[in-house]
Amino acid sequence: GLPPIYGLYVSILPPIVYAIITRTRDVVFGMDSATVAATGGVVAAAGIALGSSDAMQFIPLLTLFTAAFLVLFTLVRFGKVMHYIPTPVMHGFIAGISISVIVDQIPLLVDTDVSIGSDFIANVVAIFSSLPTANLISALMALLTLVVLGLFKRRFHKMPTSLILIAIATVLTAVFHLDTYGVSVLGTLPSAMPRLVMPSFGGVDILLVAFYAFTIALVSAAESLLTVDLFAMKHNNRGNEGHELLAFGIADIFSALVGCTPCSASLSRTAAG
Numbered sequence: 001g002l003p004p005i006y007g008l009y010v011s012i013l014p015p016i017v018y019a020i021i022t023r024t025r026d027v028v029f030g031m032d033s034a035t036v037a038a039t040g041g042v043v044a045a046a047g048i049a050l051g052s053s054d055a056m057q058f059i060p061l062l063t064l065f066t067a068a069f070l071v072l073f074t075l076v077r078f079g080k081v082m083h084y085i086p087t088p089v090m091h092g093f094i095a096g097i098s099i100s101v102i103v104d105q106i107p108l109l110v111d112t113d114v115s116i117g118s119d120f121i122a123n124v125v126a127i128f129s130s131l132p133t134a135n136l137i138s139a140l141m142a143l144l145t146l147v148v149l150g151l152f153k154r155r156f157h158k159m160p161t162s163l164i165l166i167a168i169a170t171v172l173t174a175v176f177h178l179d180t181y182g183v184s185v186l187g188t189l190p191s192a193m194p195r196l197v198m199p200s201f202g203g204v205d206i207l208l209v210a211f212y213a214f215t216i217a218l219v220s221a222a223e224s225l226l227t228v229d230l231f232a233m234k235h236n237n238r239g240n241e242g243h244e245l246l247a248f249g250i251a252d253i254f255s256a257l258v259g260c261t262p263c264s265a266s267l268s269r270t271a272a273g
Helices: 006-010 013-021 033-047 053-075 078-084 087-110 120-133 134-153 159-178 206-234 241-257 265-273
Strands: none
Touching: 006 206, 013 241, 033 053, 033 087, 033 206, 053 078, 053 206, 053 241, 078 206, 078 241, 087 120, 087 134, 134 159, 206 241, 206 265
16 A cells, blocks of 8 residues: 555665564565565555555554564564464465465556455456456566566576566566556656654554554564574574564564565565575
8 A cells, every 4th residue: 555665665774674683694574475465454454545645654553563563472472382383274374375465466467457455256256357458468578577487496596587577677668668558667766765754643543553463463473483483494593483573573663664564574585585
């Protein structure tokens, strides 16, 4: 529910704060699909229009409460609980989030105007119904991008394939004016650095925000600690669950101060790195 520039804002300050506090060097931290999907679901459930001024006021407060719960999890030693969660449950959690994110991204891949809500089945039906209105150029670009990513991951996994594809797509869009053919583009983004803001407590149901934030904090803690444990073991660098939860919480405080969504350790990007 935020403008695209906030994706860049959240990639600056919170990861720097996390990098200073964390005890592991093997984790990629930032705006992750699982936590963002949970946040988007909360915004939709709260009846707030995406991209509206209400969303821009609601999300920083939600992030601040999420950060508070992550710090609280540190105090109650929540990290120890993660060791008792069955592995199939964690695999199911990751798979479910992955499927949900894929479905949410399909309208963007084929450039349809279908509205994505919180009902998974309704989203799938709406997507299939909207396919006749898909932009063929957008769909072709998306398909070629996915194919190239898959091929390069197998043979040239050390190359920054994503950055190369973004650069090529940017040049093609500028040269051939693909936006005139209906291809959606980001457009002009602000060039200024993010400004620190204090989340507003006015005009919102604090108890409801706290409930939503608790849900997001659980999702964030589950994926983040899973990521830390997996890659700490892989690189013989044992992670301290309590310390990492504290690092996640403090980093999210700074995410709230720049008006962004909660962040977490990214399982997919850490694996790719």
